[in-house]
Amino acid sequence: MKKLIQIHIEEACEECKLSIEVIRKFILEEWIKPSDPEELLFDQEDLARIHLILELQDDFGVNDEAVPIILQLLDQLHSLRGTVSRLNR
C-alpha cells in the first residue's frame, strides 16, 4: 500500500489545501514526521495522516490537546493489528 512517491511540502500544501504554516505546525507537534525530514518530503502515509488530522479537527471537533492522544492510540492499534495478523500467520 505504501507508495514510494514522495512530494515536497509545497505540493503537499496544495494537495491538502493547507497553508505551509499548518503543516509546519503538524511537524513541530510531531503529529506527522515527513518521510524525508531534511528535504521535507512527504509520502502517501504522511498525506493520509494529514487528512486524518484535518478530519479529526473539522468533523470530530477534536482539539489540539487530544489530536496526539488519538494519533498515538491509532498508531498503537495499527501496530497491534499488525502484530496480531503476523501471529496468526
Place this chain on the structure above:
Amino acid sequence: MTDPYVTLGVSKTATPEEIKSAYKKLARKYHPDLNPGNKESEHKFKEVAHAFDLIGTKENKQKFDSGETDQQKQQQYEEYMRRGSGNKQRPFYQETQDGSSRYSSAFGGGMDDDIFSKFFGGTGRGRNGGVEFPGEDEQYQLEVDFLEAARGAEKVITLPNGKKLQVKIPAGIQEGQKLKFKGHGGPALGSGSPGDAYVSISIKPSSEFNRVGKDIISEVPISLFEGINGAEIEIQTIDGPVMLKIPPGVSTGTKLRVKDKGAGSGEQRGHHIVSLKVVLPKDPPHGLKEALKNIEKQFHYSPRGHS
C-alpha cells in the same frame, strides 16, 4: 443520483448549521479510520462527504436547489465511488497502516515520551519493527509460619494460571517484604519479555514468640526464689530448648540475651531476648506466708525508693 438531503437526513429547508451538524454526526459514525476494514462504512462515509460537498455551504445549496450544480461534480463523485481503493487519489489513513508502516511501527521513536509510555509501562519497539509489549507484573500474597519466616523455608505455591513456583523464603524475612520472580508474571505480546511475579510475605503470629526486627522476644515466667537466687532453666528458642542461666536478683521485665538464636542466618542472625516475669504462687500456703513474715522482719526492703 442520490439525494444529498436524504443521505444527510435533513429537510430541504435545513440551515447550513443543521446540515453541517448532520454531516459531522454521520462522518463521525462512518469514518473509515474508526471502522477499519468495513467497506460499507467506507461507502457510507463517501456518500455523506459527497452529499455535504453538494449542499454544505449556502452557495452550494442554492446552486443545488436551483439545479445548477454542475454535472462535472456529479461525474467526479460517481467516478470516485466506482474506483477501487487501489488507485484512488487518496487512501484513508488506516489503509496506509499495515503494521509495518512508518507511524504504527515507529510510535516508539521519540513520540511516546508521554502518558502512553506510562500506560504501557515502558512499551518499546522491537529492533525488527515488531512490537514488544512486556507482560504485566503480577502480585501475590503468601502467608508463612512464624518459624518459617525466622529460619527460612522452601515452599511451592501454585499461581492462578496453574504454574507452580518454588519459593525460597530467606531466613529472617520481614513482614510485607516482597520476593521477585523474574519472568513469572503475565505473558508478553510479540517479542517483549514476560512480566515478573512479586510474592509479598505476611507472617503468622506465634503464641510463644514475638519478633522485633531480627530479634525474637519471649516472656519466661520464673519463681520468686529463682528471681532472688538465680537459676539455670530451660527455655524454648526457635532452634529448640536451650539452658539459660539466670543471675540472682532479677525482676519482672529483666531482659536476658541468648546470642545468635534470633531470626536470620549466619552473621546476619538476630538474638533471642528473654523477658523475665516473676510469678508468685496464687494461693500461698499458710506455712510460706508465716515463713516470709519472719524473713521480712530481717530483710525488709522498699522497692519504691525509700528503705
